[in-house]
Amino acid sequence: MDTLVVDHPLVAHKLTTLRDTHTDSPTFRKLTDELVTLLAYEATRDVRVAEVTVQTPLVPATGFQLTRPRPLVVPILRAGLGMLDGMTRMLPTAEIGFLGMARDEQTLQPATYADRLPQDLSGRQCYVLDPMLATGGTLAAALTLLVERGADHITAICLLAAPEGVSSVEEKLARSLGEEHTATLRVVTAAMDERLDENGFIVPGLGDAGDRLYGCL
Ligand SMILES: O=P(O)(O)OC[C@H]1O[C@H](OP(=O)(O)OP(=O)(O)O)[C@H](O)[C@@H]1O
Numbered sequence: 001m002d003t004l005v006v007d008h009p010l011v012a013h014k015l016t017t018l019r020d021t022h023t024d025s026p027t028f029r030k031l032t033d034e035l036v037t038l039l040a041y042e043a044t045r046d047v048r049v050a051e052v053t054v055q056t057p058l059v060p061a062t063g064f065q066l067t068r069p070r071p072l073v074v075p076i077l078r079a080g081l082g083m084l085d086g087m088t089r090m091l092p093t094a095e096i097g098f099l100g101m102a103r104d105e106q107t108l109q110p111a112t113y114a115d116r117l118p119q120d121l122s123g124r125q126c127y128v129l130d131p132m133l134a135t136g137g138t139l140a141a142a143l144t145l146l147v148e149r150g151a152d153h154i155t156a157i158c159l160l161a162a163p164e165g166v167s168s169v170e171e172k173l174a175r176s177l178g179e180e181h182t183a184t185l186r187v188v189t190a191a192m193d194e195r196l197d198e199n200g201f202i203v204p205g206l207g208d209a210g211d212r213l214y215g216c217l
């Protein structure tokens with residue numbers, strides 16, 4: 001799985017304010033939205049396009065247009081919802097499917113409570129939105145589900161990732177999908193943080209992304 005850490009001063013600036021415990025929810029939501037748009041620029045670098053010809057007022061011109069089937073954007077509820085508008089600003093014609101997943105605070109295992117995705121994702125290019133890649137359990141389960149339905153190119157956009165989480169996603173996918181699948185899997189993140197703490201929180205991190213976006217549970 002390719003992992004890209006987006007190295008850009010505006011990303012670093014916005015992320016620093018996002019981490020600040022004094023940043024309130026309205027500001028946190030706005031910064032998340034802006035950060036996702038910056039990350040989406042890198043994450044969509046290999047979005048599928050085809051050559052087309054258009055007529056300018058002067059001459060025919062060769063250019064590119066997004067192909068069909070349209071890309072599928074998949075926010076993982078709850079916190080991934082805070083990334084949806086920033087993503088669809090860059091990909092307004094994308095379709096949107098929803099996955100509701102919550103991590104048990106004791107066991108750290110993810111449970112899926114909502115699945116509003118097409119059953120058949122054959123040949124689909126997907127963009128998964130989840131701000132935090134911590135132990136990796138949530139992302140591994142989401143990627144497994146999408147690949148099992150036929151998605152063949154999936155990019156996860158995360159605000160923060162932990163190194164042990166990325167390794168764990170790779171191990172879990174090797175177990176759940178085996179070596180046979182041919183899907184391209186990528187993670188694009190604003191930062192690779194130091195580590196996880198004993199409660200599975202990313203350090204230094206930004207705390208509980210869902211709570212900071214929406215107040216509390
Ligand atoms: O990598 P993991 O260890 O699986 O943890 C990451 C998950 O935890 C958070 O969601 P949470 O379960 O808190 O749900 P929420 O979005 O409803 O707050 C986060 O948005 C990820 O989905």
Ligand SMILES: O=c1cc[nH]c(=O)[nH]1
Pocket residue numbers: 132134200201202203205206207208209210
């Ligand atoms: O640091 C973390 C880990 C999981 N979920 C969060 O919201 N934050």
Ligand SMILES: [Mg+2]
Pocket residue numbers: 079208209210211
């Ligand atoms: Mg949460």
